[in-house]
Amino acid sequence: xxxxxxxxxxxxxxxxxxxxxxxxxxxxxxxxxxxxxxxxxxxxxxxxxxxxxxxxxxxxxxxxxxxxxxxxxxxxxxxxxxxxxxxxxxxxxxxxxxxxxxxxxxxxxxxxxxxxxxxxxxxxxxxxxxxxxxxxxxxxxxxxxxxxxxxxxxxxxxxxxxxxxxxxxxxxxxxxxxxxxxxxxxxxxxxxxxxxxxxxxxxxxxxxxxxxxxxxxxxxxxxxxxxxxxxxxxxxxxxxxxxxxxxxxxxxxxxxxxxxxxxxxxxxxxxxxxxxxxxxxxxxxxxxxxxxxxxxxxxxxxxxxxxxxxxxxxxxxxxxxxxxxxxxxxxxxxxxxxxxxxxxxxxxxxxxxxxxxxxxxxxxxxxxxxxxxxxxxxxxxxxxxxxxxxxxxxxxxxxxxxxxxxxxxxxxxxxxxxxxxxxxxxxxxxxxxxxxxxxxxxxxxxxxxxxxxxxxxxxxxxxxxxxxxxxxxxxxxxxxxxxxxxxxxxxxxxxxxxxxxxxxx
Numbered sequence: 001x002x003x004x005x006x007x008x009x010x011x012x013x014x015x016x017x018x019x020x021x022x023x024x025x026x027x028x029x030x031x032x033x034x035x036x037x038x039x040x041x042x043x044x045x046x047x048x049x050x051x052x053x054x055x056x057x058x059x060x061x062x063x064x065x066x067x068x069x070x071x072x073x074x075x076x077x078x079x080x081x082x083x084x085x086x087x088x089x090x091x092x093x094x095x096x097x098x099x100x101x102x103x104x105x106x107x108x109x110x111x112x113x114x115x116x117x118x119x120x121x122x123x124x125x126x127x128x129x130x131x132x133x134x135x136x137x138x139x140x141x142x143x144x145x146x147x148x149x150x151x152x153x154x155x156x157x158x159x160x161x162x163x164x165x166x167x168x169x170x171x172x173x174x175x176x177x178x179x180x181x182x183x184x185x186x187x188x189x190x191x192x193x194x195x196x197x198x199x200x201x202x203x204x205x206x207x208x209x210x211x212x213x214x215x216x217x218x219x220x221x222x223x224x225x226x227x228x229x230x231x232x233x234x235x236x237x238x239x240x241x242x243x244x245x246x247x248x249x250x251x252x253x254x255x256x257x258x259x260x261x262x263x264x265x266x267x268x269x270x271x272x273x274x275x276x277x278x279x280x281x282x283x284x285x286x287x288x289x290x291x292x293x294x295x296x297x298x299x300x301x302x303x304x305x306x307x308x309x310x311x312x313x314x315x316x317x318x319x320x321x322x323x324x325x326x327x328x329x330x331x332x333x334x335x336x337x338x339x340x341x342x343x344x345x346x347x348x349x350x351x352x353x354x355x356x357x358x359x360x361x362x363x364x365x366x367x368x369x370x371x372x373x374x375x376x377x378x379x380x381x382x383x384x385x386x387x388x389x390x391x392x393x394x395x396x397x398x399x400x401x402x403x404x405x406x407x408x409x410x411x412x413x414x415x416x417x418x419x420x421x422x423x424x425x426x427x428x429x430x431x432x433x434x435x436x437x438x439x440x441x442x443x444x445x446x447x448x449x450x451x452x453x454x455x456x457x458x459x460x461x462x463x464x465x466x467x468x469x470x471x472x473x474x475x476x477x478x479x480x481x482x483x484x485x486x487x488x489x490x491x492x493x494x495x496x497x498x499x500x501x502x503x504x505x
Contacts, residue, residue, distance in 0.1 A: 003190060006049055007199050009223040013042040015196050021052065021184055022192070043182055048227055051188040055181045060151035062162060064144065065170035066487060067374075072144050077108035079141065085118065085127040086134050093123050101287060103374050107168055111140075140165055147172065169376045234498040241384070241489060243503035244477050245366050248386055251410045252364035255403075257388065260343040260365040267297035269331035271338060273308050274345040275425040276454040278322045279330045283338070290370050292334040299331060304349055307458030317453035317463050336370035340387035341425075341470055345459060351391060352460040359464075360392035366473060380486045383474045389451075390467040391460075397428060397450065400467040404432055404446055411476055417442065425455050426468060436479050443479065446471050 001009075010018070016032040017039055023031065028039050046052045064072060071077075077100050084091060084098060091098075100108060109125070112118045115138070117129035127134070143161035151174060154162065165172045184192065202222040203210075210216045238246075249259065272284055282288065299305050305328070307316075315321035343365045351358060365387040373379040390403065401418060408416045415435035423429045426449025433442035448469035457463045474489055481500055483489060488496065 003187075003194070005223065006051075006187070007191070007194060007196060008202060008220075009049065009225045010196070010199050011042070011045060011222070012204065013038050014045050015199060017042045018046075018051075018191060018196065021182075021188065025180070040180060043180065045225070046188070047182075048225065049187075050185055051191060052182045052184055055183065057179050057181060059177050059179050061148050061175045061177060062151055062154070063148040063173050063175050065173045067169055068144060068147070068165075068171040068173075071171060076111075076138075076141060076144075077104035078111040078138070081105075081108040081112065081125075082117070082127075082129075082134050085125065086131065090124050090126045093120070093125060095125075101374050103169065111164070144171075148175075169374060232498075237502055240481060240497070240500045240503065241477065244480065245384065245473070247503055248366055248411065248473065249364075251407060252366075252386075252388065254410075255362075255406065257362040257364040260340075260347050260363045260387070261367075262337075262343045262346060262365075264337055264368060264370075265292060265334055266337040266342045267299070267331060268333045268335060269297070269299055269305070269308070270342040270346055271335055273312070273326075273331045274349070274455065274459065275341060276311060276452060277424045278312065278324070279327060280324070281424065284330075286372065288372050289338055290336040290372060292336070295334045296329075296332040297334045299328065300349060301353070304352075304458065305331075311454045311458045315454065316457045319452075319454055321454070338371050339369050339470055340365040340367055340385045341468065344387055344389045344468060345455065347389070348391070348456065348459040348466070356460060356464075360390070360394075362388075362390050364388045376486070380474070380490070382490070383472060383486075384477075385470050386473045387470050388468070391464060392467075393464055395450075395465045395467050400448060400450065400469070401430075403467065404448060404469060404471075407471070408432075408434060408445075412480055413476075418446070421447070421449075423447065423449055425452055426450055427452050432471075434476065434479060438479070438482050438484065443475055444472070445475050 013032075013034060016034060017028050020028045020031045025036070025039060028034075029036055032039065034042070043052060043054060047054050074080075075083075080100060081098065084095075098105065109118070113120075115129075117127070117133060119126050119128050139157055139161040143158055143165070146158070149158070162172060166174070199222070201220075203216060203219055204222055206216060206221075237243075252259070268279075268284065272281070273279070277283065309326045310316065310321075312322050312326040313324065344363070347363050351361065367384065368382055369385045370382050373381065388403065388407075390399065392399075404418070405416060413434045416432060418430045418432045421429045421431040429449035430446070431444055432446030432448065434445050435441075436443040446469060448467075451466040451468050453463035456466055474486065477483065477489065478486065
C-alpha cells in the first residue's frame, strides 16, 4: 500500500494524534483533545498500519488496602497500644479497654516487640521505649502517608516498611498496571511531516440525508482498514450476584421450600435471644455486631418473651439455661442482622401461634447480613447468606446432611466435607467445607445443626427436631466465579463485570 493510500485509511482520531507522536502520552492527550482511551485506541490502529511500534511495560505501585485506608485515619493497632501504654506505662495482657480485635492486638504486640519498645512481664505489657520514641512516627506510619508510590522508586527504609506491612491483612497492596510506550517506525517518521488535509475531506459515514440529497456523488470515501481491532461490545446482563441468588432461590423452591423474608434490621430478641444466645455472649458486643444508635425495637407477644426468658434463666426440657437475669432492654436493641437465622426463629414463632397446623414444613431465605469482621480474602463487613429450616417431628441428623449435600451438588460442588462444631442454639452441630480449586484449599461454607429444645420449646410450645443451616453464600460465589478476594464481589469493577460469564449451571 502506498503512502497516499495509507493516509486515506487514517481515522479522525489517528489524524489528530499523528502530528504529536514525538510527545509523551500525556502531551498527546492534551494537544489532540482526546481522552486516554481514545489515544491508546488510535495508537493501536497506527500500529496495525506499521506507523508506530507499541511497547507495553508493567509497573508496580504500592497502594493502601482497605485496612490501610482505615488505619491511615485512625492509626495503626500498634499506635493505639502505644498511646495507652504512654498513659499507663503498663497494662494487663487481658486489658478489655483496648479497642482492638484479637488479630490487631497480636499484630500490635509483634510490631512493638520487634522494635524493642515493649516487653512482657508477669502477664503484663510494659513500655520500655522513651517518650521521645513513642511520640516519633514509625517507619510504617510514615510509609502509609506516602502512598500511592511506585515500587521502583522505593528507598531502602521504605522497602523495609513495605516488608513489615505486606504480610498483615490488607494494609498495603502492590498493584500491577501496564503502561504503554511507543516508538515511530520509518513509515511513521515519513507521515509525520505529510499533508493530511486531503484525508480530512474524505467521507467517514454515509448518512440517510446524503443518500436522499445525493451529496455523496463525486466525493471520495475513506478507506477502511478491515484488519484493525475494534472495541469489544458488552451486552447488558444482570449483576452476577443477582444471577447466583436467583439460581439458589430456584434450587430451594425445586426442593419444596417456601421463602422467608424480613427486614435487614432486627431486634436482639430475634437475632440472639430467641436463638438461646446469652446476653453476655461476645458475639453481642460491638466488636462483632453493628448496632443502630438510640433506637429500641418492640418485643413480640408477652407469652413468647416469657418463654424465651425462662429458657435463658432456668432452662427447659431438663436443661439448666444460662443461669443469669435476662433483661428486656438488651433484647430491644436494634442491630443490622448478623445472620438470616433471625428469620427462621420468627417463622417458628408464627408456626407456634398457628398451633403447628402446617407441619411438616420447609422454609428458606437468602439475603444480606452484616458483621464487624476483620477484612481479608474471604471476610467482609457485609455478605449474603442462605438459610434453611425443616420442621418435622421425624427429622434427624442424616436428613440434615442429605439436604446440605443436595444443595451443594445443585450449586456445582462435588467435593464437600463435614465436621463437628459448636453453636449456642444447635445440638448436634456441624460445619461444612467445599473445595476451592483456585486456592487449592477447603473453604468453610456451611454452618448447620438441629435446634436445641431451648430454642424450639419457647416458640413452638414443645421441643420438635428442626434441621437448620446457614451457608455463607458469597463464599460459594467466590469459587463458582473464580473470585480471589471477597471484596471483589462488592467493588462493581465494570471491566470485571463484563468479563464474568453469565451464570450457566
